[in-house]
Amino acid sequence: DIVMTQSPDSLAVSLGERATINCKSSQSVLSSSDNMNYLAWYQHKPGQPPKLLFHWASLRQSGVPDRFSGSGSGTDFTLTISSLQAEDVAVYYCQQYHDTLFSFGGGTRVEIK
Amino acid sequence: QVQLVQSGAEVKKPGASVKVSCKASGYTFTNYDINWVRQATGQGLEWMGWMNPNTGNTGIAQKFQGRVTMTRSTSITTAYMELSSLRSEDTAVYYCARSDYGDFKVWGQGTLVAVSS
Numbered sequence: 001d002i003v004m005t006q007s008p009d010s011l012a013v014s015l016g017e018r019a020t021i022n023c024k025s026s027q028s029v030l031s032s033s034d035n036m037n038y039l040a041w042y043q044h045k046p047g048q049p050p051k052l053l054f055h056w057a058s059l060r061q062s063g064v065p066d067r068f069s070g071s072g073s074g075t076d077f078t079l080t081i082s083s084l085q086a087e088d089v090a091v092y093y094c095q096q097y098h099d100t101l102f103s104f105g106g107g108t109r110v111e112i113k
Numbered sequence: 114q115v116q117l118v119q120s121g122a123e124v125k126k127p128g129a130s131v132k133v134s135c136k137a138s139g140y141t142f143t144n145y146d147i148n149w150v151r152q153a154t155g156q157g158l159e160w161m162g163w164m165n166p167n168t169g170n171t172g173i174a175q176k177f178q179g180r181v182t183m184t185r186s187t188s189i190t191t192a193y194m195e196l197s198s199l200r201s202e203d204t205a206v207y208y209c210a211r212s213d214y215g216d217f218k219v220w221g222q223g224t225l226v227a228v229s230s
Contacts, residue, residue, distance in 0.1 A: 095158075
């Protein structure tokens, strides 16, 4: 099974500042057949279902503000919020779908400093 | 519009089973796998497994093998997840989610399952 490890567990960032979340997979999630990274990012707020932000590691979903960006390949990935807004307070998760059995990272809680 | 609507909250005793439903609408039910994800109190998201509504084939996370059964009724476009031998640690919000390529764009609203004696 592929184990996803996120860091940090939590971070506090001032409004307007950058937030960076890391995600590492125990095996590569880059497919040799299509050269795509089978990795997604989600935002999860209390009382709501998670919201898909990115799939294929860096393809932003419609409606997601462009202050959010996803990057990385193979085993190392990053979600960046370039200028944190109050509405971005949430827990963020990476998820791999390369393996037949999927898995999430442990989550990173983002708060306002 | 595309949506997944889940059944209501449940309270169960330890050792019992629970069956959560997930009704799909707005798309062809058999074209997309249904996944189940849970979030225990104070914990992160945990992927439980997927089911292909067309074939009934499933893929279950190792942690839940032997305790989780995923089924469907294509006539009423509904997927089901049954978890047996419940224990207090299974108290969680359970979500169904439609997977397009393995990523989850469409989610149900969540179902709280509380396990308490």
